[in-house]
Amino acid sequence: MKRTSIILTILFLISMVFKANAQQPADVKIIPWTSFEKAIETNAATKKDKKKIFIDVYTDWCGWCTHMEKTTFQDSTVISLMNKYFLATKLNAERKDTVVYNGNKYVNPNPTTPRSTHQLAITLLKGQLAYPAFIFMDASEKVIVIVKGYKAAPEFINILKYYGEDIYLTKSWAEFQQNLTTPQ
16 A cells, blocks of 8 residues: 555656646747748738837847847746737848848848848838847837837836837827836
8 A cells, every 4th residue: 555655656746747847838938039021921911909010130240139139038027018019020130131021122232241231121220220229110010219229128128118008109208217116
């Protein structure tokens, strides 16, 4: 009887370990990054409840881009807000391929030259190249704002709320910031 109890206890513990491991991926939250083209295509195919588009413009050599990926974009609140309000896309500002967007063809004019900027990045950033840069578009693909530079999670959370919750339509950024409560 004692041996049966020990065996059952061991089997129970093993099943709990397997169950915990099987559930782990469902509990892990990530930002489902997609390509610029896929985000535009997804939004165009959506009949109602379209999302805003968030574009992370980066380069492979940008240290602050990498740091933001490892810190800010791993924050659970940032992930939650991003997934709730935006189609999240990444755009390598130095990509080599051709992109057709709004009937226009965009290329990298010097794809074999290091640090050659793609025309789409230049156009979306209005010629003001800085990395990282974040473009917030409304559901109809109109640029709302371009935010530049590394942002730590607390600051970025406020930015995501401001644009994600459409607060920018009724309050200035300064008014919004005045209403933020500072942690005690």
